Amino acid sequence: MLKIGNHSFSSRLLLGTGKYPSFETQKEAVRVSEAEILTFAVRRMNVFEPSQPNFLEQLDLSKYTLLPNTAGAKTAEEAVRIAKLAKASGLCDMVKVEIIGCDHSLLPDPVETLRATEMLLDEGFIVLPYTSDDVVLARRLCEMGVNAIMPGAAPIGSGRGILNPLNLSFIIEQSEVPVIIDAGIGSPKDAAYAMELGADAVLLNTAVSEAKDPVKMAEAMKLAIEAGRLGFEAGRMPERDYAVASSPMEGLLPN
Secondary structure, three states: OEEEOOEEEOOOEEEEOOOOOOHHHHHHHHHHHOOOEEEEEHHHOOOOOOOOOOHHHHOOHHHOEEEEEOOOEOOHHHHHHHHHHHHHOOOOOEEEEOEEOOOOOOOEOHHHHHHHHHHHHHOOOEEEEEEOOOHHHHHHHHHHOOOOEEEOOOOOOOOOOOOOHHHHHHHHHHOOOOEEEEOOOOOHHHHHHHHHOOOOEEEEOHHHHOOOOHHHHHHHHHHHHHHHHHHHHHOOOOOOOOOOOOOOOOOOOOO
8 A cells, every 4th residue: 555644545656637638538547547646736727716627527536636736836935835725725635845946957946845845844734745866855855754755757748767766766765755756757667667666656647648548558557557566576586697597407307
């Protein structure tokens, strides 16, 4: 089970809800993914205006936990304000802290992320900060008391896969809270690799929504994450420099 704060989940796939070609495609992709946590940018939807169409109207919300994120915030104060807006609307007490520090690379701002995380923890939120793969920053956030850490595999929406597996493995090794790989995943092999490294979960959006067939990709990602987790738990064989016979050499019949 994936445990975040006082919540428990069977699925280790978190799914974003942006950029799908249609609400119907989005709805079906969510269904086949079997994701239990859906994330969305609060600033991209009017949570207080029921006349405005949004994906929430298409789903049975009793089946999902919503994870609002603070995308669009440039400062800690903006992120806190967005988080409070989401909480006031009754969506969820969890929040993904996302504060972009570079408009070109879309990499997160470490200083503002630390500030916002501290402020939101003081407010009683269940906090999941999105960060780079900075090992020291991840440790500082964990020491502050976050409920999960969300390092990126590569820049948002790049589909480049896991660029720095060593740093991610260090973050996973030292973390006492769930590590959710977020951003940059492009294919099922990337998702499986993240789980084989020991990640607790993977958050996806563009890899599914911009696939030629988002519904099939959502199912593929679900299976990849399950396979990667099983592989991690099973423990892979050691790598060797030389071949080793796969069958015993003893007891062979004479020529």
